[in-house]
Structure formats: structure tokens, C-alpha cells
Amino acid sequence: MGANGKLKVGMYWASSCGGCDISLLEIGPRILDLIKVADVVFWPCAADFKYQTVAGYPDGYIDACFYNGGVRNSEQEEIARLLRTKSKTLVAYGACAGDGGIPALANLNTIAAIYDASYHSNPSIENPDRVEPQSHLDTPYGELEIPRFYPAVLRLKDVVEVDYEIPGCPPQADRVWETIQAVVGGAVPPRNHALRVGCADKVVCDECLREKKLKKISQFTRGHLFRPERDWCLLEQGILCMGPATRSGCGALCLKADIRCEGCYGPPANAEDQGTAMIGALGTLLDATTEDRAQELVEQIADPTGTFYRFSFSSSMLKVRK
Amino acid sequence: MTSPHVKTAEGYRRISIDPVTRLEGHGKIDIFLDQEGSVAECFFQVPELRGFEKFCEGRPVEELPRITSRICGVCPEAHMMASAKACDAVYGAELPLTARMLRELQYNIFYVTDHATHFYALGGPDFVMGPASDPALRNLIGVIGKVGLEVAGQVIKCRAWGHEAAAIFGGKPVNPVNAIPGGMSKALKPEERARVEEICRFMVEFGIFTLKLLHDVVLANKEYVDLILHGPYYHETYSMGLVDAQNRVNFYDGKVRVVDPEGKELCKYSPPEYMQHIAERVEPWSYLKFPYLKAVGWKGFVAGKDSGVYRATPQSRLNAADGMNSPLAQAAYEEYFETLTGDKSGRKPVHHTLAIHWARCIELLNAAERGLELIRHPEITHPENYRVVCDKTPSEGIGIVEAPRGTLTHHYVTDEKGIVRKANLIVGTTNNHAAICMSIKQAAQGLIKKGVTVTEGILNMVEMAFRAYDPCFGCATHSLPGQMPLTVRIREWDGTVLSEASR
Numbered sequence: 001m002g003a004n005g006k007l008k009v010g011m012y013w014a015s016s017c018g019g020c021d022i023s024l025l026e027i028g029p030r031i032l033d034l035i036k037v038a039d040v041v042f043w044p045c046a047a048d049f050k051y052q053t054v055a056g057y058p059d060g061y062i063d064a065c066f067y068n069g070g071v072r073n074s075e076q077e078e079i080a081r082l083l084r085t086k087s088k089t090l091v092a093y094g095a096c097a098g099d100g101g102i103p104a105l106a107n108l109n110t111i112a113a114i115y116d117a118s119y120h121s122n123p124s125i126e127n128p129d130r131v132e133p134q135s136h137l138d139t140p141y142g143e144l145e146i147p148r149f150y151p152a153v154l155r156l157k158d159v160v161e162v163d164y165e166i167p168g169c170p171p172q173a174d175r176v177w178e179t180i181q182a183v184v185g186g187a188v189p190p191r192n193h194a195l196r197v198g199c200a201d202k203v204v205c206d207e208c209l210r211e212k213k214l215k216k217i218s219q220f221t222r223g224h225l226f227r228p229e230r231d232w233c234l235l236e237q238g239i240l241c242m243g244p245a246t247r248s249g250c251g252a253l254c255l256k257a258d259i260r261c262e263g264c265y266g267p268p269a270n271a272e273d274q275g276t277a278m279i280g281a282l283g284t285l286l287d288a289t290t291e292d293r294a295q296e297l298v299e300q301i302a303d304p305t306g307t308f309y310r311f312s313f314s315s316s317m318l319k320v321r322k
Numbered sequence: 323m324t325s326p327h328v329k330t331a332e333g334y335r336r337i338s339i340d341p342v343t344r345l346e347g348h349g350k351i352d353i354f355l356d357q358e359g360s361v362a363e364c365f366f367q368v369p370e371l372r373g374f375e376k377f378c379e380g381r382p383v384e385e386l387p388r389i390t391s392r393i394c395g396v397c398p399e400a401h402m403m404a405s406a407k408a409c410d411a412v413y414g415a416e417l418p419l420t421a422r423m424l425r426e427l428q429y430n431i432f433y434v435t436d437h438a439t440h441f442y443a444l445g446g447p448d449f450v451m452g453p454a455s456d457p458a459l460r461n462l463i464g465v466i467g468k469v470g471l472e473v474a475g476q477v478i479k480c481r482a483w484g485h486e487a488a489a490i491f492g493g494k495p496v497n498p499v500n501a502i503p504g505g506m507s508k509a510l511k512p513e514e515r516a517r518v519e520e521i522c523r524f525m526v527e528f529g530i531f532t533l534k535l536l537h538d539v540v541l542a543n544k545e546y547v548d549l550i551l552h553g554p555y556y557h558e559t560y561s562m563g564l565v566d567a568q569n570r571v572n573f574y575d576g577k578v579r580v581v582d583p584e585g586k587e588l589c590k591y592s593p594p595e596y597m598q599h600i601a602e603r604v605e606p607w608s609y610l611k612f613p614y615l616k617a618v619g620w621k622g623f624v625a626g627k628d629s630g631v632y633r634a635t636p637q638s639r640l641n642a643a644d645g646m647n648s649p650l651a652q653a654a655y656e657e658y659f660e661t662l663t664g665d666k667s668g669r670k671p672v673h674h675t676l677a678i679h680w681a682r683c684i685e686l687l688n689a690a691e692r693g694l695e696l697i698r699h700p701e702i703t704h705p706e707n708y709r710v711v712c713d714k715t716p717s718e719g720i721g722i723v724e725a726p727r728g729t730l731t732h733h734y735v736t737d738e739k740g741i742v743r744k745a746n747l748i749v750g751t752t753n754n755h756a757a758i759c760m761s762i763k764q765a766a767q768g769l770i771k772k773g774v775t776v777t778e779g780i781l782n783m784v785e786m787a788f789r790a791y792d793p794c795f796g797c798a799t800h801s802l803p804g805q806m807p808l809t810v811r812i813r814e815w816d817g818t819v820l821s822e823a824s825r
Binding site for chain 1: 323324325328329330331334336339340341343346347348352354362363365367368369370371372373374375376377379380381382384385388389392393394395396398409413478481482485489491492493494495496497498499500502503504507508596597600601602603604605606607608609611613616620709711712713733739740741744745746748
């Protein structure tokens with residue numbers, strides 16, 4: 001805490017989209033209350049603190065640091081280590097820092113394949129000399145550096161000790177505000193390795209207002225190919241909604257727009273692997289009495305990997321392709 | 323983070339700004355000075371890649387509006403809409419009027435929110451407080467102190483109401499999820515319509531107010547006008563923007579028009595033709611590509627008619643169009659060109675980088691007016707026509723919108739089940755990548771010279787060169803009390819610190 005009695009807070013974005021930073025602003029006018037009790041000492045998207053400045057802070061200088069985004073390159077790991085040293089409490093903020101998020105779908109691909117799409121084979125690229133970004137490059141003026149691209153998206157807790165995690169893509173404002181109030185009021189749960197806060201212990205289905213007719217799934221289909229019935233459970237209508245295998249806390253907002261749950265709040269409280277949790281849930285929901293019938297239904301699922309692990313591939317038991 | 327052991331060639335000094343801050347995304351600047359103290363070279367590097375194009379492969383195409391919206395959480399609506407339009411094309415879906423209007427309405431409301439946050443919290447403080455003013459106050463907190471809580475309250479209200487509208491349409495206020503192949507996931511209910519109209523009405527008033535503020539604070543100040551017109555912020559480049567059938571600015575739909583530095587049309591293309599006109603270059607020192615105009619060719623980081631470098635900014639959109647589709651914005655458009663080129667028709671383009679801020683305010687008002695027009699359309703709440711069911715065999719499609727920070731192109735190829743086989747994305751800011759590098763270098767060269775002490779104010783004026791392009795989440799700045807230090811070290815080639823400037 002600073003001499004002025006205020007908390008020192010930081011926020012960093014790594015392999016992320018900026019939506020987490022925006023989500024912090026979603027607390028709206030309440031942010032005026034926040035700045036009465038907290039000073040920002042690092043927040044690249046919004047304030048002019050440089051890495052050198054942070055490196056000069058004493059260890060443990062930052063009371064609470066929110067790190068959003070996964071760890072995709074050497075710089076993001078370096079900053080994670082720097083912020084761990086400089087922070088009393090380090091929070092993995094959002095789906096990417098906690099479980100890899102959408103960018104972790106790239107773990108299904110090799111670096112060579114990613115570079116090929118980005119720098120060679122895509123149709124608008126003109127690159128006859130097959131130039132690729134180099135982490136070190138000599139110019140007549142001196143060396144230029146960019147970070148090394150890692151073979152996979154790692155979670156924050158894969159590289160440093162994490163105290164808490166707030167799930168969501170992005171975390172919803174009311175949950176964020178409750179968490180901030182708990183931190184400011186000292187009402188945080190005991191510091192624990194990557195303990196999930198800012199969410200509830202149920203699953204999204206428990207927050208969803210759509211009617212469940214307890215009808216078993218007789219076929220899988222896709223939402224743009226028919227008009228789903230309003231106010232009726234999408235999963236029972238054959239749309240692969242991740243609600244049963246996704247932690248609650250968001251308020252089932254996507255379902256209110258007649259869109260299936262994508263799973264952004266990550267695995268349920270007692271599961272590490274969201275895909276396994278979904279397969280378990282489907283086991284009781286399929287209209288299949290034989291193994292063959294179950295197999296037939298499962299084969300109707302378009303892209304099971306990318307659907308079950310849309311936001312949590314870095315936490316999955318599946319192997320990374322190197 | 324640049325390693326302290328990084329070598330600088332003998333005879334040069336390096337100024338590193340790492341990371342670049344108050345910018346949407348990651349970036350750093352290395353400026354190399356010769357022995358005289360003049361800028362020899364300058365690199366703006368983007369140190370990150372996520373590889374969306376590759377991992378979109380294998381995904382069901384209808385998921386891409388919600389996957390690609392995670393490219394940017396600041397403008398998720400832009401990716402969602404470009405992606406949904408590409409999906410429509412993949413399925414050959416013809417959208418009903420209501421579906422098209424709902425998309426454009428949601429998109430215009432998003433535009434107001436996005437432009438407002440940039441103007442008030444990111445670009446604005448440089449002018450309201452002054453480019454070389456006390457850096458501790460050169461942010462929204464300072465702006466509030468100077469112009470009063472009432473203005474701040476309006477800005478917060480604009481953001482909050484904009485996100486309320488996003489949630490009405492798309493469930494979530496950040497990363498809404500509602501654009502699907504064939505239209506939208508839900509109809510707009512009559513009671514929702516009333517609230518959205520109230521939001522749009524407020525936004526038009528807010529747009530008028532914003533332009534007045536810009537006049538009072540910036541254009542009435544001779545020093546700022548001099549800086550805009552005669553400072554080191556000027557490139558004559560090609561201009562790109564989406565236009566409707568009457569060549570008026572449209573953010574959601576139309577053809578991409580490109581005009582040369584004199585204002586003459588180079589090309590006007592529909593989304594499926596983009597590859598005939600745009601190519602992308604790769605440089606070994608950055609993860610981000612450099613698009614350029616194919617017809618002109620890549621001639622390096624230079625401006626002018628012979629260089630394929632183009633800009634796709636609010637100013638470029640005004641340059642590329644013949645006018646605006648709403649009355650108040652049209653009047654503002656005419657005033658803009660009359661003031662800056664002497665010709666209110668807009669035929670002669672504006673090339674002053676800092677005047678992009680002004681163009682952004684005109685677009686803000688236009689988006690609000692257009693939103694109000696759409697929400698009042700009797701068909702907007704049609705209970706069925708918010709979508710069509712996709713019933714054709716999917717194959718290939720291209721969708722283009724104007725993101726706030728540039729023309730955004732999504733191109734997908736799928737198999738017969740609609741599983742993505744190839745995705746190509748040319749993203750808003752990427753269009754401006756070469757021009758941003760040039761603007762930073764130009765500002766550095768114009769401001770850092772032999773005998774000039776590199777002060778914090780000068781460094782801020784270098785940063786103003788890229789700030790004009792990039793909306794970022796300026797809104798965040800209003801949560802920043804107190805000192806915002808920036809330390810820049812100038813090192814001799816052997817690494818010894820020559821001088822240090824801090825704020």
C-alpha cells in the first residue's frame with residue numbers, strides 16, 4: 001500500500017484481445033469509487049508506465065496485479081516473471097490467462113503451419129523471398145529484437161505461481177466489481193494456488209432461464225440451419241450448448257441472445273478438463289440406448305475439439321502438436 | 323522487453339520506447355540517432371502474433387463471427403460483422419431488409435461508443451491539456467478538471483448506454499454474440515426498440531456536442547491549428563474507405579473506394595475483388611504484415627502517388643467518399659474540407675495526420691444520425707425478418723466492413739459442410755501499418771535534431787503521431803490518478819546511458 005493509503009494495482013495484457021481491459025471499464029461509474037482507493041502503477045493500454053519503470057519497483061511493490069492473456073512468446077513469460085516478483089497478489093484475469101482462451105486453439109497447429117498461413121500461403125501475401133519475422137536481426141544501425149514465438153499457448157500458472165483466477169471471455173462487470181470490493185475490503189478468500197473467484201460453483205444451465213422439457217437429444221444440428229424455438233433449451237433442440245460443462249457466473253448472457261453457451265467461463269468447479277466434463281454431461285442427455293446409436297449421434301458434432309475446448313485448450317488433457 | 327544487451331552499431335545511439343503505451347495492442351519504437359543527434363532510422367515493431375488465420379481452419383464457419391471477434395476486444399463488433407458478412411457469402415444467403423438494418427444499426431451504435439472513447443480519453447487530452455503540458459494531467463482526469471464533471475458524465479454515459487445497446491442486441495456488452503450467417507440471432511422487440519431509440523437520440527446530441535467541443539478547444543486555438551497544418555505530421559498517401567452507391571461514407575456495407583493523393587479514383591471494388599487490389603508484404607523485424615496497393619506496388623516506406631502505401635482512417639474514409647449519408651455530418655464534412663483544402667466538395671484530399679481526430683468526430687456524429695434513422699424504420703422490429711435460414715451448400719465468401727481503425731476484410735473457404743478450410747484476414751490497423759511507421763519516423767525526425775534536448779514533451783509529440791491513427795481504450799485513462807512516469811534512456815552504442823528523460 002502506498003504512503004497515501006491507497007492500493008497499488010496493475011494490469012497487463014499478454015496474448016489477448018484487449019476485451020479484458022475493456023471489461024474492467026465496464027464497471028462504469030463505479031470506477032470513480034475505485035480510483036479513490038487505488039492507484040494504477042502499470043497498465044500499458046491506458047497509462048505510460050514502461051517495462052523499465054516496473055523493473056525499478058521494489059519487489060512486492062504492486063498490491064494486486066491482473067494479468068490477462070495467455071503466454072504465447074518469450075516476452076509474455078518475461079513480463080509474467082517480472083510482475084510475479086513485483087506483485088504481492090497476482091491474478092490471472094479472464095479465460096486466456098486461466099485456460100488459454102481462444103488463441104490456445106492454435107495449440108492444434110505447429111509454428112511452421114501458423115507461419116505458413118500468416119506469412120506465405122494466404123492469398124493476399126506477396127512474399128517471394130519467403131521472409132519470416134526474426135527474433136534477432138542485424139541492421140546497419142544495430143540489432144533489432146522481437147520476442148520468440150512459443151510452440152504453444154501456456155497458461156499464466158504454467159510459468160509462475162498464481163494466487164487467484166477470474167474466468168470469462170471477458171469476465172462480467174458485476175463479478176469483477178464484487179471481486180474488487182472483496183480485495184479492497186480485505187474479504188478475499190485465503191490466497192490459494194489459482195483459486196477461481198468472480199464466478200459461482202454451479203454450471204451455466206443453472207443460471208439459464210430457457211425451459212428444459214427434459215427431452216433427450218435425438219440429433220445434433222447447427223443454429224444457422226434452422227430457427228430454434230425461443231425460450232427452449234438449445235441443447236434439447238440439438239445445438240451443442242456448452243452450458244452443462246461451463247462454470248456459472250456470467251448470467252447466461254449468450255443464451256439471452258438465443259446463442260449457445262460457448263464455454264468461456266471454463267470447466268465446472270470440480271473439473272479441470274472441460275471436454276471430459278461435456279462428454280460426461282452428454283452421456284446422460286443423448287437419446288441413445290445402444291453404443292452404435294450414441295456413436296452415430298456423436299459423429300454429427302461438427303468440430304468436437306474446437307467446440308469442447310473453445311476457451312480451455314491449454315487446460316485440456318490433449319497433447320500439443322509441436 | 324528489449325534486452326539490455328542488445329547491440330547498437332558504432333556511431334549510433336538508440337532511443338527505445340518499450341512498450342508503446344496508450345495504444346491498442348503491443349508495440350515498441352527504436353529510434354537510432356547519428357553522431358550529430360539527428361534521426362538516422364526509426365523502427366516501429368509489433369512483437370506479437372496469435373495465428374488466428376491458421377486456427378480458424380477446421381472450425382464450423384458459423385462460429386467464426388464469435389471466434390474472430392476475439393481478435394480485438396475493443397472492436398469485437400467489427401470482426402463479428404465482417405465475419406457474418408463473409409458467412410452470408412459462403413452460404414449465398416440473401417438477407418431481408420430488417421436483418422441488414424439491424425446489423426447496420428448495432429454497428430453504428432458501436433461506432434459512436436468507440437470513437438467517443440478515443441476522442442475524449444486518448445487523443446483529446448493532448449489538445450485539451452496541451453501536447454507538452456504536465457504529463458500528470460495530460461489524461462482524462464486532467465480533462466475533467468479543465469472542462470468539468472458535466473462533460474465527463476456525458477462521456478461515461480455515452481459508453482455505458484452504447485454497451486447497454488450492445489447487450490440488448492448481442493447478450494454481452496463486450497464481445498456480443500448475435501450476428502449469424504443469414505442475419506441476426508434474435509429480433510428486436512418493440513420495448514427494446516424504444517430504449518434503443520432513446521440511446522440513439524442521446525448519441526446525436528452527444529455528437530453535436532463533441533464537434534462543438536472540438537471547435538472550441540482545438541480549432542479556435544491558433545497554436546493547434548499551426549501544429550495540425552505545419553507540424554511534422556503530413557503524408558500524401560492514397561486513401562481507402564467503404565462507400566455506398568452514391569459514394570457516401572458507409573461503415574457497414576458498400577464498395578471499397580481508393581483515391582490517389584490528389585483525390586482521383588484509383589479503383590472501386592466489391593469484396594470478392596479484394597485480392598486484385600491489395601497485397602501484403604512481410605518484413606523480418608515485425609510480426610505484423612504491411613498491406614499495399616497492388617496496382618501501384620511496394621516502393622518502401624515512402625509517401626506519394628508512386629508508392630503503394632495507403633491509409634484507411636476516418637480521414638481516409640472522408641477523402642475516399644464524396645460526402646456523408648446524414649445532414650449534420652454532411653455539413654461538418656463540407657466545413658472540414660473547406661477549412662483544410664479550401665474546397666468544400668471534398669474532391670481534394672486532406673493529408674494532415676493530426677486532422678484524423680477531427681474526421682473521427684464527424685464520423686461519430688454520422689454514426690449517431692444513421693443509427694437514429696435506422697431505429698425509426700418501421701421494419702426494424704419485424705418478428706421474422708431478422709434472419710433467413712441458410713439452405714445452400716457453403717463454399718467461399720468474403721465480407722468487408724469499415725472497422726473504426728480501417729477497412730476490415732474476412733475471406734473464408736469451406737468444405738460442403740461449412741467447415742473452414744482457409745481463412746484470410748486483413749485487419750483494420752494493419753492497413754495503416756506502413757503509414758504508422760512513416761508517421762512515427764517523420765515526427766521523430768522533425769522533432770529530434772542536433773542540439774535539441776529530448777524532453778518529455780517532444781517524446782509525447784512523437785507519440786501523437788501514432789495516437790491519431792489508433793482508437794485504443796482511451797476511456798481507461800480516466801481511471802488514472804497521479805503521475806504517469808515514462809522513462810526514456812538514450813544509450814551510446816556500447817550501452818552506456820547518455821541521457822535520460824522522465825515524466
